[in-house]
Structure formats: structure tokens, C-alpha cells
Amino acid sequence: xxxxxxxxxxxxxxxxxxxxxxxxxxxxxxxxxxxxxxxxxxxxxxxxxxxxxxxxxxxxxxxxxxxxxxxxxxxxxxxxxxxxxxxxxxxxxxxxxxxxxxxxxxxxxxxxxxxxxxxxxxxxxxxxxxxxxxxxxxxxxxxxxxxxxxxxxxxxxxxxxxxxxxxxxxxxxxxxxxxxxxxxxxxxxxxxxxxxxxxxxxxxxxxxxxxxxxxxxxxxxxxxxxxxxxxxxxxxxxxxxxxxxxxxxxxxxxxxxxxxxxxxxxxxxxxxxxxxxxxxxxxxxxxxxxxxxxxxxxx
Numbered sequence: 001x002x003x004x005x006x007x008x009x010x011x012x013x014x015x016x017x018x019x020x021x022x023x024x025x026x027x028x029x030x031x032x033x034x035x036x037x038x039x040x041x042x043x044x045x046x047x048x049x050x051x052x053x054x055x056x057x058x059x060x061x062x063x064x065x066x067x068x069x070x071x072x073x074x075x076x077x078x079x080x081x082x083x084x085x086x087x088x089x090x091x092x093x094x095x096x097x098x099x100x101x102x103x104x105x106x107x108x109x110x111x112x113x114x115x116x117x118x119x120x121x122x123x124x125x126x127x128x129x130x131x132x133x134x135x136x137x138x139x140x141x142x143x144x145x146x147x148x149x150x151x152x153x154x155x156x157x158x159x160x161x162x163x164x165x166x167x168x169x170x171x172x173x174x175x176x177x178x179x180x181x182x183x184x185x186x187x188x189x190x191x192x193x194x195x196x197x198x199x200x201x202x203x204x205x206x207x208x209x210x211x212x213x214x215x216x217x218x219x220x221x222x223x224x225x226x227x228x229x230x231x232x233x234x235x236x237x238x239x240x241x242x243x244x245x246x247x248x249x250x251x252x253x254x255x256x257x258x259x260x261x262x263x264x265x266x267x268x269x270x271x272x273x274x275x276x277x278x279x280x281x282x283x284x285x286x287x288x289x290x291x292x293x294x295x296x297x298x299x
Contacts, residue, residue: 039298042291044276045284046259050192051274051292054200054264060272060296065193068174069277072252072260073111073134074195075182080127080211081202082162083142091124091207094222095145100152101137108183110136113233118224124207125219125231131211131250132233139181156180170197182252192275199249199262200273212248215240238286239263243293249273251285259285265293272296 041061048069051061083089097115105112113135115121121129123145129138140156147155147162163177175190175198182188190198202208216234223229239246245265252260259282264273272293279285 039295042288042295044279044288044291046276046279046288048192048277049275049288049292050196051272051296052196052200053296054203054271054273060299061274061292062193066174066191068189068191070184070188070254070257071182071190071195071277072254072257073136073182074190074250074252074260074262074275074277075177075179075184075188076130076134076139076252077195077199077202077250077262078163078166078177079139079142079180080130080208081198081205082159082166083123083127083146084202084205084208085166086146089123091122091127093123093145094120095123095126095141096120097137097141098144098152101140101144104140105137108136110181110183112136113138114231115141116223116229119229120222121219121231122221125221127207127211128214128217128219128233129231132214132217132235134236134251135233136181136183143180167194167198170201172197182254182257192277195262195275195277196273199264199275203248203264203273209247212237212250213240213246237261237263238282239265239289242286243290247271251282253282261285261289263289263293265297267297270297 048067049063050065052059097117097119099117111134113129113133115137126138126142129135143156143159144152147159149155149158160177167175172194175194178185178187219231220228236251245267247264249262249264259279260277262275274292276285276288279288
């Protein structure tokens with residue numbers, strides 16, 4: 001009888017140990033699954049960052065997302081958006097390149113699409129010159145073309161007004177433009193959150209999407225004498241071709257802006273879109289964007 005009791009106790013103890021061990025293993029497995037489902041938030045070099053799910057609008061990552069900062073040439077996303085938002089915009093309409101555009105590039109030591117005075121370039125081609133090599137001459141040409149007024153200065157002022165009214169229509173309270181290209185006069189600023197919203201709006205336009213995902217292009221333009229030449233432009237966005245699913249959007253840099261990048265990618269039907277402002281180098285802004293997108297796709 002004693003033997004039986006001892007045997008029963010041993011069985012109970014063994015069963016208890018087995019159950020406990022099983023519970024620990026199950027708990028560990030659950031913890032591992034939970035950890036896998038919630039990846040650690042990335043640490044980025046940029047002073048400001050924002051990432052969202054472009055399909056749902058859900059915020060995925062923030063770092064000083066509403067702090068106003070200089071935006072450099074990421075401003076040109078709004079330049080393109082204003083052009084493409086014009087009623088019945090004709091992408092084949094031709095614009096004659098003016099000396100004022102090249103003089104501006106020289107005076108500002110600005111990034112250029114290398115437009116040649118007298119050439120006739122279409123609006124569609126100017127968008128490639130704007131977004132790929134980040135041509136401030138292309139930005140000037142578009143502002144001159146789509147602004148209203150009897151003088152170039154008036155047309156440029158009108159165009160910048162359209163940029164600001166578009167920002168207002170998007171309910172962006174921390175964005176203001178005082179230039180068509182990001183070379184501001186002290187009052188050109190936005191935030192990672194606002195710039196992401198501008199890009200999200202722009203990416204709904206098929207022409208914009210086609211332009212910003214292009215790594216390089218060769219465009220045939222008409223010369224002053226009636227002949228033609230080819231303009232070759234390469235995208236400054238290094239994510240294209242190096243990050244799986246990358247679809248855009250725009251780089252930016254400047255003495256105050258440092259290094260900026262608005263970016264987007266799509267994987268398995270999920271699109272993430274975001275911005276980093278005031279990073280420390282080209283390499284770091286790209287690395288920041290990759291970290292954020294990797295994180296966003298796991299969430």
C-alpha cells in the first residue's frame with residue numbers, strides 16, 4: 001500500500017514537472033512570436049522622420065515628425081503636384097528655355113537639368129528634368145509656365161501662391177513655400193509628416209508615379225534652329241534599383257536642410273511612404289529610409 005502511494009506521488013510529480021516544462025516552452029514560444037510581431041523601432045540619424053501606411057494612412061514611425069525644417073529639393077514634389085493639378089494640363093505643351101533660367105542656376109549654384117537656352121522642351125519632359133536630376137532650371141520653367149501674370153516675377157509669385165494654397169487644401173499647418181525649388185528665402189519649411197502627405201497626394205497621379213520611379217531617361221528635345229538633341233537625366237534617388245519595391249520619391253539637400261529624402265516602396269500589395277529631414281549625408285539618409293521601410297513592412 002505504501003509502495004502504491006509512493007508510486008502515485010512519483011507519477012504526480014513527474015506529470016507536474018512535465019506540465020510545467022511544457023508550459024514554460026509554450027510561454028517561450030509565445031514570447032518569441034510576440035517579439036517577432038513587434039520589431040524594435042529603428043534608430044535613425046536624421047533629426048526628423050515619419051512613415052505611414054499609404055493605403056490606410058496609419059502612422060508607423062515618428063521622430064520629431066511635426067518639427068518645421070528646411071526641405072531642400074523635396075520642395076519640388078509640390079512643384080510637380082501643382083503642375084499636374086492644373087485643369088486639363090497638356091504634358092506635350094512646349095516651353096522655350098529662357099536665359100533667365102540658366103542665369104538663375106549659375107547665380108544660385110543650383111542643381112540643374114542642363115536645359116539649353118532656346119530649346120523647346122515639353123511640360124512632361126520638364127517634369128523628368130525636375131524630379132530626376134533635381135533641375136532648378138526645370139522648376140523655374142514650370143513656375144514661369146503655370147503661374148499667372150504679365151511678368152516673369154509675377155508668374156513665379158503666383159505659382160508659389162498655388163503651392164501654398166495646395167498645402168492649405170491638404171490641411172497642412174506646418175508647411176510654407178517661398179520658392180519653387182527649395183532654395184528658400186528664409187520662409188521655406190515643412191515637416192516629415194506634412195511632406196509625406198504631399199508625396200502621398202502626388203503619388204495618386206499616374207504621371208507623377210511614372211516619373212519618380214524612373215532611374216534614368218533620354219529625352220528628345222527641339223533645338224532653337226529646329227533640329228533636335230537628346231537630354232539624358234539620371235535619378236538622384238539611390239533607393240531605386242537598390243531597395244526591393246522602391247517606387248520613388250525625391251531627394252533634397254542644402255546648407256540648412258542638410259540631407260533629406262522622401263521615399264516610398266510597395267511589397268506584397270502594401271505601400272509605405274515616408275520622409276527623413278536633416279540627415280548627415282547621402283549615405284545616411286538612404287540608410288535611414290531603408291531602416292524605416294524595413295520596420296514598416298514588418299508592422
